[in-house]
Amino acid sequence: MLVVEDEPDVAAILKRIVDATGTWCARVLTDAAALDTALDPLPDLVFTDLAMPGLDGFEVIRRVGALDAGLPVVVISAHASLQNAVRAVKAGAFDFLAKPFKPESIELILAKAERNIDLRRRATCVDPELAALIGESSAMRRVREWIATVRSTRANVLIEGESGTGKELAARAIHGGHGAYVAINAAAIPEALAEAELFGYRRGAFTGAVRDHAGLLREADGGTFFLDEVNATSVSLQAKLLRVLEDKRLRPVGGTQDLASDFRLICAANVSLDTLVGQGAFRRDLYHRINVLHLRLPSLRERREDIPLLAEHFLHRYARAHGRNVLRLSSEFSAALCSANWPGNVRELENAIEQAVILCPAARSELHVDLLPPALGGRGWVDQADAAGAAQTLAAVERNHVRAILRQTGGNKSEAARLLAIDYKTLLRKLAN
Known part of the structure; x- marks a missing residue:
């Protein structure tokens, strides 16, 4: 990976944290003017300061993106305003980190970057x-x-x-x-x-x-x-x-x-x-x-360690599909995913991520737990009649329950019928009514 940082002390600290992981090896560039040379060959990951003389972090993002639009760039800044963070993300930054930073924050970003790189390699896999x-x-x-x-x-x-x-x-x-x-x-x-x-x-x-x-x-x-x-x-x-x-x-x-x-x-x-x-x-x-x-x-319950990787994959897929700027999962969001039972398995996880991406406010670059369905600790989509406390007929209650089970199973009618303890044809009849 490449560290672009004009403050030698900060660059040294960052390199020490990165090298200590045993997985990454950092090259340091203190003169941003030599960026083009440092990007040959392309690194797997770039950390860049935001405010530097002559060449700022936004220009680093632009130049890296011109060479490889999917290469993750992490912006580090002492000017950690929401405006700067949003602007960096919209410019294509993979993540934004405020100075001073803790080693744990760097390690978390490196873990996210590893998953991102793994997904990219899979996307170009010959099989x-x-x-x-x-x-x-x-x-x-x-x-x-x-x-x-x-x-x-x-x-x-x-x-x-x-x-x-x-x-x-x-x-x-x-x-x-x-x-x-x-x-x-x-x-x-x-x-x-x-x-x-x-x-x-x-x-x-x-x-x-x-x-x-x-x-x-x-x-x-x-x-x-x-x-x-x-x-x-x-x-x-x-x-x-x-x-x-x-x-x-x-x-x-x-x-x-x-x-x-x-x-x-x-x-x-x-x-x-x-x-x-x-x-x-x-x-x-x-x-x-x-x-x-x-x-x-x-089942997904038997391989919970795969949930973060799957979630990142669906996040990037649906952010592109729906034109959203969201780039990452909050730690609370990831924890909620990893602790859920997922009766609908990967299909249910995929639907939960797509829903969260669609509902995520434009100003956010991170999925928060409130965007998850209620069963997972969020608010998600709330039926307006339920929210208002309005009385419902028995038929309406049944219809809403059937629809909720269908959402839970990712639209799989056979699995929904099994969970509802009714046969497949009865489910089709209820959906038609």
Whole structure:
């Protein structure tokens, strides 16, 4: 990293703190006029004083940004006014630190910078599918290593894990770009249409079949078919799917001939299929066909050390997407995230961060805990009828509760139905009313 500071004593103190981490090594530049030379090669991180003769911190930000817009620049200033801080952040500063500073403040910024740099490296990774599985916990490292080992095979895979743990991301990583990738959520297909959607149909097979339709399994020929929530398939559809896996052939609805289709099947389930087999709700023979390779994704509660990295990733994504200037999380905000239970897992975390970014006032560059949903200790979005204490009908109370559960699960209707202890079709009916 590079320290641009015209006061030798301050520069020496900063270098000593940085070098003591054992992770970073600081180069000091006391003459800002030589900045262009010092930026070759580019450092991973820059600390710069704000007020310097000839070349101020804003010009340092501009020159660094011209070379690499994503390179983090931390501004240090004895003139720690809110106006200067806001101006620095708007100019592109990664963080703002007031003089005099404590070693703990420097260490915290360095930790944030490490996460930022890690995210940037992932973004330019030659394997974007694996890079999308964010996390440096031992559990996520094992997941990526396992996927890298099995992705070159054609064996069927069963992925199990709670809703929101990233099963489709894992499926895409296993696919690895080899051939077509076709995905469908079994719970989203009405039972009456499931066979036609998967196996295709011939013209005239039923009312509305005005042309031939290849079907999703034929579209996946030579590639991968991802069947999410396979636990939602009917027993009759399970029997037909088993035959396709055994013979590599299928017959469209209304057809008279079998057609070849060779694909790798990746299934996902948010409940234990082994338990469903024991209950007679899932065919044992199909279970063994799809469970050649098995991957269990950990819940977010099992890898809490990944929460700060995930939160930083979503913060930067949605700040760009929604045109916000927010750059970092407050310590209280991060603590609230790390202590939450996250029943909706990564999807729920992502939604909480996006909501906070959208609600963050324009003058703030930091997410505060009050922007989190009430369940996480913030205010978030408050229903106006509730805030005013107005009486509500029983139907309104039920409707608000259903919507709250949907927000909690990140919009996953199957998981919401499970938490509400109602079946999927009942949930759809309540949402339609």
